[in-house]
Amino acid sequence: xxxxxxxxxxxxxxxxxxxxxxxxxxxxxxxxxxxxxxxxxxxxxxxxxxxxxxxxxxxxxxxxxxxxxxxxxxxxxxxxxxxxxxxxxxxxxxxxxxxxxxxxxxxxxxxxxxxxxxxxxxxxxxxxxxxxxxxxxxxxxxxxxxxxxxxxxxxxxxxxxxxxxxxxxxxxxxxxxxxxxxxxxxxxxxxxxxxxxxxxxxxxxxxxxxxxxxxxxxxxxxxxxxxxxxxxxxxxxxxxxxxxxxxxxxxxxxxxxxxxxxxxxxxxxxxxxxxxxxxxxxxxxxxxxxxxxxxxxxxxxxxxxxxxxxxxxxxxxxxxxxxxxxxxxxxxxxxxxxxxxxxxxxxxxxxxx
Amino acid sequence: xxxxxxxxxxxxxxxxxxxxxxxxxxxxxxxxxxxxxxxxxxxxxxxxxxxxxxxxxxxxxxxxxxxxxxxxxxxxxxxxxxxxxxxxxxxxxxxxxxxxxxxxxxxxxxxxxxxxxxxxxxxxxxxxxxxxxxxxxxxxxxxxxxxxxxxxxxxxxxxxxxxxxxxxxxxxxxxxxxxxxxxxxxxxxxxxxxxxxxxxxxxxxxxxxxxxxxxxxxxxxxxxxxxxxxxxxxxxxxxxxxxxxxxxxxxxxxxxxxxxxxxxxxxxxxxxxxxxxxxxxxxxxxxxxxxxxxxxxxxxxxxxxxxxxxxxxxxxxxxxxxxxxxxxxxxxxxxxxxxxxxxxxxxxxxxxx
Ligand SMILES: NC(=O)c1ccc[n+]([C@@H]2O[C@H](COP(=O)([O-])OP(=O)(O)OC[C@H]3O[C@@H](n4cnc5c(N)ncnc54)[C@H](OP(=O)(O)O)[C@@H]3O)[C@@H](O)[C@H]2O)c1
Ligand SMILES: NC(=O)c1ccc[n+]([C@@H]2O[C@H](COP(=O)([O-])OP(=O)(O)OC[C@H]3O[C@@H](n4cnc5c(N)ncnc54)[C@H](OP(=O)(O)O)[C@@H]3O)[C@@H](O)[C@H]2O)c1
Numbered sequence: 221x222x223x224x225x226x227x228x229x230x231x232x233x234x235x236x237x238x239x240x241x242x243x244x245x246x247x248x249x250x251x252x253x254x255x256x257x258x259x260x261x262x263x264x265x266x267x268x269x270x271x272x273x274x275x276x277x278x279x280x281x282x283x284x285x286x287x288x289x290x291x292x293x294x295x296x297x298x299x300x301x302x303x304x305x306x307x308x309x310x311x312x313x314x315x316x317x318x319x320x321x322x323x324x325x326x327x328x329x330x331x332x333x334x335x336x337x338x339x340x341x342x343x344x345x346x347x348x349x350x351x352x353x354x355x356x357x358x359x360x361x362x363x364x365x366x367x368x369x370x371x372x373x374x375x376x377x378x379x380x381x382x383x384x385x386x387x388x389x390x391x392x393x394x395x396x397x398x399x400x401x402x403x404x405x406x407x408x409x410x411x412x413x414x415x416x417x418x419x420x421x422x423x424x425x426x427x428x429x430x431x432x433x434x435x436x437x438x439x440x441x442x443x444x445x446x447x448x449x450x451x452x453x454x455x456x457x458x459x460x461x462x463x464x465x466x467x468x469x470x471x472x473x474x475x476x477x478x479x480x481x482x483x484x485x486x487x488x489x490x491x492x493x494x495x496x497x498x499x500x501x502x503x504x505x506x507x508x509x510x511x512x513x514x515x516x517x518x519x520x521x522x523x524x525x526x527x528x529x530x531x532x533x534x535x536x537x538x539x540x541x542x543x544x545x546x547x548x549x550x551x552x553x554x555x556x557x558x559x560x561x562x563x564x565x566x567x568x569x570x571x572x573x
Numbered sequence: 574x575x576x577x578x579x580x581x582x583x584x585x586x587x588x589x590x591x592x593x594x595x596x597x598x599x600x601x602x603x604x605x606x607x608x609x610x611x612x613x614x615x616x617x618x619x620x621x622x623x624x625x626x627x628x629x630x631x632x633x634x635x636x637x638x639x640x641x642x643x644x645x646x647x648x649x650x651x652x653x654x655x656x657x658x659x660x661x662x663x664x665x666x667x668x669x670x671x672x673x674x675x676x677x678x679x680x681x682x683x684x685x686x687x688x689x690x691x692x693x694x695x696x697x698x699x700x701x702x703x704x705x706x707x708x709x710x711x712x713x714x715x716x717x718x719x720x721x722x723x724x725x726x727x728x729x730x731x732x733x734x735x736x737x738x739x740x741x742x743x744x745x746x747x748x749x750x751x752x753x754x755x756x757x758x759x760x761x762x763x764x765x766x767x768x769x770x771x772x773x774x775x776x777x778x779x780x781x782x783x784x785x786x787x788x789x790x791x792x793x794x795x796x797x798x799x800x801x802x803x804x805x806x807x808x809x810x811x812x813x814x815x816x817x818x819x820x821x822x823x824x825x826x827x828x829x830x831x832x833x834x835x836x837x838x839x840x841x842x843x844x845x846x847x848x849x850x851x852x853x854x855x856x857x858x859x860x861x862x863x864x865x866x867x868x869x870x871x872x873x874x875x876x877x878x879x880x881x882x883x884x885x886x887x888x889x890x891x892x893x894x895x896x897x898x899x900x901x902x903x904x905x906x907x908x909x910x911x912x913x914x915x916x917x918x919x920x921x922x923x924x925x926x
Contacts, residue, residue, distance in 0.1 A: 297857040462852060481855045495848015499815060502834045502864035504650040509862045511855035 236261035238306040238336030239550045244291040248489040248558060253289065254307070254551040261338035265319040272323050272344045274313035276333050277573060280361035281544075281554045281566040282395070285309055286488040297513070306334035307550075312350070312360045313339070314573060320344045328353065328573075330360040335550055337570060348521060352529050356541075357573070362395050362565035363539040364528055366514055370482060371399035372524050373517040378480035378510050379456045383408035386450055388469065391460035392433065393420035393540075395565035396482060400458045401430045402537050409456070412449045414465070416560035423563070427538055442468035453477070459509075461486045463494045470501040481511040489558055540564030589614035591659040591689030592903045597644040601842045601911060606642065607660070607904040614691035618672040625676050625697045627666035629686050630926060633714035634897075634907045634919040635748070638662055639841045650866070659687035665703070665713045666692070667926060673697045681706065681926075683713040688903055690923060701874060705882050709894075710926070715748050715918035716892040717881055719867055723835060724752035725877050726870040731833035731863050732809045736761035739803055741822060744813035745786065746773035746893075748918035749835060753811045754783045755890050762809070765802045767818070769913035776916070780891055795821035806830070812862075814839045816847045823854040834864040842911055893917030 235258050242255045265271040288301045288308075301307055311333040315323050323329070323344050331347035333339045341347065350360055362368060374396075375381060387404040391397045392413025401424065404411040413424045414436040424433035432449055439445040446454070446468050453474035459466060462484025469479070487493045501507060517524075531537040542562045544553035550568045557566055588611050595608045618624040641654045641661075654660055664686040668676050676682070676697050684700035686692045694700065703713055715721060727749075728734060740757040744750045745766025754777065757764040766777045767789040777786035785802055792798040799807070799821050806827035812819060815837025822832070840846045854860060870877075884890040895915045897906035903921045910919055 466852070481852075483856060484853045487853055493850045493853070495850045496852055497846045497848045499819070499834075499849055500837045500840055500846070502862060503836060503866070504864070506864045506866055506869065508864075509855060511857070511859045511861075513856070513859055516859065 232263045233260045234263055234338070235259075236337050237547050238334065239547055240304055240306055241289060241301045243303065244300075245286070245289040247491055249286060249289055249555050251551040251555060254554075256548050256551070259336070261336070262340070263338065264317045265340070268319070269342065270320045270344070271318075271340055271342045272315050272320055272347075273317035274311075274329070274333055274339045274341055275316045276335075276337060276339060276570050277312045277314060278358045278361050278543075279311040279333065279335055279550065279568050279570060280309055280366065281550070281557055281562070281568065282309060282366070283483060283485045283488060283557050285554060286558065306336045306339075308332060308334055310361060310366045311570075312357050312365075313347075318344075323347070323349075328357065330365050335547065335568075337547070351525070355529065355532055358541060358543065358567055358569070359532075359539065361567045362541060363399060363532065363537065364525060367395035367565060368399055368528055369517055369521060369524050370514040371396045371403060372528065373514060373520070374480040374482045374512055375400050375403050375456075375458060377517070378512050379458065379478050381407045381409055381456055385409045385455035386452060386474070387411045387456045387458065388446070388450065388454045389413045389430075389458045389460070390436075390465050391415070391483075391485060392430065393423050393428075393564065394460065394562070397458070397460055398424075398428050398540060398564065399537065401428050402531075404456075405429050405431075406531070406536060420560075420563060423540065427540065436465065443471050446472040456480070458482060459484070463487055463496070467496045467498055470496070470498050470507070473501060473505050473507055475505045477505060477507050479507060479509040481509055485558070542566045544568045546570070585616045586613045587616060587691070588612075589690050590900050591687065592900055593657055593659055594642060594654045596656065597653075598639070598642040600844055602639060602642055602908050604904040604908060607907075609901050609904070612689075614689070615693070616691065617670045618693070621672070622695065623673045623697070624671075624693055624695045625668050625673055625700075626670035627664075627682070627686055627692045627694055628669045629688075629690060629692060629923050630665050630667060631711045631714050631896075632664040632686065632688055632903065632921050632923060633662055633718065633720075634903070634910055634915070634921065635662060635719070636836060636838045636841060636910050638907060639911065659689045659692075661685060661687055663714060663719045664923075665710050665718075666700075671697075676700070676702075681710065683718050688900065688921075690900070704878070708882065708885055711894055711896065711920055711922070712885075712892065714920045715894060716752060716885065716890065717878060720748035720918060721752060721881055722870055722874060722877050723867040724749045724756060725881065726867060726873070727833040727835050727865055728753050728756050728809075728811060730870070731865045732811065732831050734760045734762055734809055738762045738808035739805060739827070740764045740809045740811065741799070741803065741807045742766045742783075742811045742813070743789075743818050744768070744836075744838060745783065746776050746781075746917065747813070747915070750811070750813055751777075751781050751893060751917065752890065754781050755884075757809075758782050758784075759884070759889060773913075773916060776893065780893065789818065796824050799825040809833070811835060812837070816840055816849070820849045820851055823849070823851050823860070826854060826858050826860055828858045830858060830860050832860060832862040834862055838911070895919045897921045899923070 328350040329347040424430040463486040681703040682700040777783040816839040
């Protein structure tokens with residue numbers, strides 16, 4: 221634990237390294253848009269408050285964070301980060317001080333926290349207690365956390381898969397994609413994934429059990445590639461990337477196909493997003509394109525958790541993580557998402573339990 | 574009835590004026606792409622067959638016909654028209670010869686027929702018998718026919734409206750749009766429509782009871798226009814036009830909004846369809862965009878018909894038709910759809926009962 225200092229009001233104050241946003245971003249983010257600085261943290265909760273103090277063990281790097289690095293004129297679907305303040309995102313944490321009856325010192329939780337060593341959370345009801353400690357704790361940033369719930373809700377609730385469906389997943393080796401593919405296989409679907417390197421394509425086929433996979437960066441004609449992998453067409457497209465891939469997919473969907481729209485990472489850094497030109501396919505093929513937000517499924521978290529823990533323990537689901545070591549590595553790990561540097565779920569290890 | 578001639582096999586043959594497709598179309602169609610010619614028809618069914626011969630009274634002009642005027646390399650969702658043959662579309666007809674036990678001479682029907690005076694239908698099961706003759710017969714090309722069922726199915730089944738929803742309809746004064754707006758009002762929604770002339774906008778407000786309406790051709794910023802008409806955002810967009818209007822609507826949808834995708838007429842004549850750039854709104858707002866085809870709802874036709882006939886008789890729904898007189902006018906009436914020349918449902922009167 222960091223060296224503590226006594227403050228005037230008698231509360232313990234310690235150094236607190238944190239990753240702050242230095243400037244709002246347009247276009248691709250760089251490490252330089254963030255900075256690792258040292259502030260201070262109090263390791264006690266304000267007297268009488270129901271807050272908790274968290275020691276952050278792992279924080280997650282998630283694509284949607286890019287949106288929070290933009291200064292929006294009109295409110296976005298998630299609040300912009302505040303300049304000079306620590307970035308915020310999901311993490312796995314240990315309660316080290318608590319004024320809340322439901323949380324006690326030593327509890328392990330996951331939820332929204334800061335990119336820093338210690339975070340004061342004034343609304344701890346938003347945190348999930350971690351119930352399974354016989355799986356890697358870091359899994360609560362991925363397969364058992366937000367990306368896992370995303371894959372599960374998006375695939376089952378939005379995608380409405382049936383046995384035998386032809387399923388295509390983009391960004392397929394990522395935090396969400398690797399799970400969608402495996403859930404699809406468990407459902408009896410035929411699954412093909414796309415990813416941005418041969419190493420990832422190999423993982424999809426050998427580790428995650430995809431029926432087939434391809435490196436989209438090596439295909440100059442995505443439409444033709446999809447026609448090759450899905451001569452009979454696609455029933456479910458789990459959409460992670462948007463742009464030209466979406467356009468190619470629309471041309472290869474089958475009648476009554478479904479597109480759970482999870483994200484469009486290929487567009488997040490473009491100042492002028494690309495156009496999709498063949499939306500009439502939605503009519504001609506009676507497609508359903510439906511966006512969803514994992515936040516809307518938080519009430520189903522425990523159901524999901526039990527199901528997923530079961531799969532993990534039975535060896536029916538594997539999960540690959542890409543762990544950056546230390547807060548200093550966090551900015552690089554985050555921006556690596558937008559060039560596909562991560563192999564599997566990207567997260568940052570900040571501290572040991 | 575036309576002058577009859579005896580043929581070698583003893584069957585009566587009459588002249589049969591018809592509108593044929595002269596050449597496949599790229600870009601905007603012109604009257605010249607079609608031709609009115611005179612062929613012959615037999616007014617009897619082949620001995621032993623279960624066919625019927627129809628005398629066509631009204632034929633409908635529908636935007637989707639443009640797609641059938643294109644030569645497709647890969648099969649489209651509806652078959653291409655055949656060069657030199659009569660165009661095909663929905664019409665209101667009288668049975669004048671029948672080999673089918675369910676149809677007798679004198680029956681009034683609606684269904685797929687030819688753009689000609691007489692048509693031999695070899696699969697009459699696809700025809701709907703007309704049950705109500707106390708409403709204008711022509712209504713069976715519109716409010717009680719294919720466009721009516723389209724509005725009803727698309728709005729209720731796909732749009733899933735709730736009382737109080739904010740509803741936007743494009744091409745709002747047309748065959749489908751005028752009904753969507755009125756059904757939305759009957760459901761207790763707030764409804765705004767867009768149309769391409771001040772005359773149409775006026776109709777929307779005075780005749781069809783839209784809460785508000787605007788002439789999209791006079792708005793240089795559709796996004797701003799929609800923000801003005803829907804300061805609180807749109808819950809349901811009934812999509813008839815596509816392109817820039819869709820893009821502007823996406824920016825103005827509310828969370829969990831629904832977009833029944835009925836058609837995209839603004840794109841039908843473009844050799845290079847326009848791109849839609851802000852599809853990420855589908856994620857951020859958890860939108861559902863869902864295409865549908867009226868054909869999939871034909872099994873519900875009788876239920877729809879009773880409901881709609883009820884509304885018409887109670888005066889709860891009005892319907893405006895734009896009737897071209899005579900087959901010669903049919904090519905012009907059809908291409909008029911793509912410049913908005915029609916005011917209300919466009920159809921062609923071919924013959925009296
Ligand atoms: N709706 C929700 O609630 C929700 C929740 C979580 C995540 N998401 C979305 O789900 C998607 C996947 O997230 P994740 O956490 O699983 O991330 P991830 O896949 O682990 O990491 C991002 C991956 O995206 C791919 N990528 C980056 N730039 C790309 C581009 N220009 N074109 C195509 N692919 C590109 C890269 O893989 P390659 O090497 O394969 O290119 C990269 O590794 C994202 O769009 C994210 O925003 C949505
Ligand atoms: N999915 C299905 O099963 C199904 C069934 C029937 C119809 N539809 C579709 O529903 C839509 C409406 O059909 P309808 O029969 O009711 O036709 P309609 O509205 O009666 O006639 C077409 C109207 O479209 C508008 N329009 C033409 N070109 C346009 C452009 N470039 N931009 C914007 N608006 C344009 C014009 O009205 P303005 O003067 O207002 O521009 C024109 O009057 C069409 O997209 C059609 O394909 C789909």
